[in-house]
Amino acid sequence: MAGHRFRGNEAEQLALSTYVKLRRAANALTERLAAPMVEAGLTETQFGVLEALYHLGPMCQSDVARRILTSTGNVTLVVDKLEGRGLVRRVRLEDDRRYVELQLTAEGAALIKGFFPGHARRVAEAMAALPAAEQKVLGRLCRQLGLAQSEAQPA
Amino acid sequence: MAGHRFRGNEAEQLALSTYVKLRRAANALTERLAAPMVEAGLTETQFGVLEALYHLGPMCQSDVARRILTSTGNVTLVVDKLEGRGLVRRVRLEDDRRYVELQLTAEGAALIKGFFPGHARRVAEAMAALPAAEQKVLGRLCRQLGLAQSEAQPA
DNA sequence: GGTTAATAGTTTAGTGCTCAACAATTGAGG
DNA sequence: CCTCAATTGTTGAGCACTAAACTATTAACC
Numbered sequence: 001m002a003g004h005r006f007r008g009n010e011a012e013q014l015a016l017s018t019y020v021k022l023r024r025a026a027n028a029l030t031e032r033l034a035a036p037m038v039e040a041g042l043t044e045t046q047f048g049v050l051e052a053l054y055h056l057g058p059m060c061q062s063d064v065a066r067r068i069l070t071s072t073g074n075v076t077l078v079v080d081k082l083e084g085r086g087l088v089r090r091v092r093l094e095d096d097r098r099y100v101e102l103q104l105t106a107e108g109a110a111l112i113k114g115f116f117p118g119h120a121r122r123v124a125e126a127m128a129a130l131p132a133a134e135q136k137v138l139g140r141l142c143r144q145l146g147l148a149q150s151e152a153q154p155a
Numbered sequence: 156m157a158g159h160r161f162r163g164n165e166a167e168q169l170a171l172s173t174y175v176k177l178r179r180a181a182n183a184l185t186e187r188l189a190a191p192m193v194e195a196g197l198t199e200t201q202f203g204v205l206e207a208l209y210h211l212g213p214m215c216q217s218d219v220a221r222r223i224l225t226s227t228g229n230v231t232l233v234v235d236k237l238e239g240r241g242l243v244r245r246v247r248l249e250d251d252r253r254y255v256e257l258q259l260t261a262e263g264a265a266l267i268k269g270f271f272p273g274h275a276r277r278v279a280e281a282m283a284a285l286p287a288a289e290q291k292v293l294g295r296l297c298r299q300l301g302l303a304q305s306e307a308q309p310a
Numbered sequence: 311g312g313t314t315a316a317t318a319g320t321t322t323a324g325t326g327c328t329c330a331a332c333a334a335t336t337g338a339g340g
Numbered sequence: 341c342c343t344c345a346a347t348t349g350t351t352g353a354g355c356a357c358t359a360a361a362c363t364a365t366t367a368a369c370c
Contacts, residue, residue: 012275015282018294019184025297026181027224028304029174043326062348069182074327076350098335098348120167127170129303130296138296139173141289142180148284149183198356217318229357231320253318253365315368325358332351338344 022142029126036122040115045070045078047119050087050112053104058091060099087111177297184281191277195270200225200233202274205242205267208259213246215254242266 030044037047048068052059056067065075079102082088087108093099104112127135185199192202203223207214211222220230234257237243242263248254259267282290 011283011287012279014287014290014294015279016275018282018290018297019278021294021297021301022177022181023185024224025301025304026177028301030178032304045326060348069179071328072349073329073351077326096336096348100349120171123174124167124170126304127173127300128166129300132166132169134296135169135173137292138300139169139176141285141293141296142173142176145282145284145293146176146180146183149180149187149281200356215318226358227319228321228359232356251318251366255319311370313368313370315366317364317366319362319364321362322360323358326356328355329353330351331353332349334348334350336345336347338346340341340343 029123032126033119033122036115036118040111042115043078045074046082047112047115049075049078049082049102050104050108051116053088053102054109054112054116058101058103060093060101064102082108184278187281188274188277191270191273195266197270198233200229201237202267202270204230204233204237204257205259205263206271208243208257209264209267209271213256213258215248215256219257237263 034044037044042050045068048070049064052064052067059067061075061079062072065072068075079088079090083090085107086105089103089105091101091103093101130138189199192199197205200223203225204219207219207222214222216230216234217227220227223230234243234245238245240262241260244258244260246256246258248256285293
């Protein structure tokens, strides 16, 4: 009597199966890319902060939080560590003193500048399981799927 | 001088962009689906254990760990909680006393049986942003991508 | 058979994150 | 003005997870 109980109609089965594959792919990629980060002394979130500042320039903490999809409380925590290691600088903005602008220090810039090319190469290697055309299709479908979630009324 | 620095060649840019979209889609879906779980008093991992036992029948903890992609230590922790709430039972196997078979209790089975149909419906609603044919394409691409990661030599 | 290796599960210390409450600052409306 | 609301960032409690060391049990091998 164990196992293989009723799971719903065809649309639900397809959706469940697709969702699992999406999660497993994202998970496998992330895990593979995380190893070099910890080796470089960075968590994924710390990397996200440095990468954002490196590619987009100085920005305030709430912008960083939105970009890397985490809470402002978590950004405070992560920036505490980065600041403690001298990789990032906090600058209170004078025209609106609620904001704290984050800037890369020379060491922070050097670290992310040295790390990012290898990261980009590893992402490309990992994604090379799909030819470019299929990567574009995957990107389009994921974008369509991701955008739809924010505009959905809660069930 | 801030922002928009060099990011690598075309293949890397495509891979990075696709990876970000994949992560954001998976993240948005997961977040949307997690809310009803916490409302039902379940973490995602707890749900994963119950769902595995519900659909596949009794199994040992290491099998559960492999299936829901977490460590055996975490399974021990999660099962402690589920057992404490009377949702799951631990049964030491007599033919190989290293194994602990996990079984749903009546309450555990009732809980997951009551919860899963809504979950399946929500997954289908969320995935409905893509027509069935595109879901199949997405699933195929994700599967191909996910499988390739495990067979990759570390960079 | 007795040592060695492998496997299942537990434990413990440490980490990263969330959530809610909070303080500080700014803008909007009466 | 002066309150009220909105926004930014911080704090502290609590939680889920990881990683490594450990125990217990079983299988492999000389």
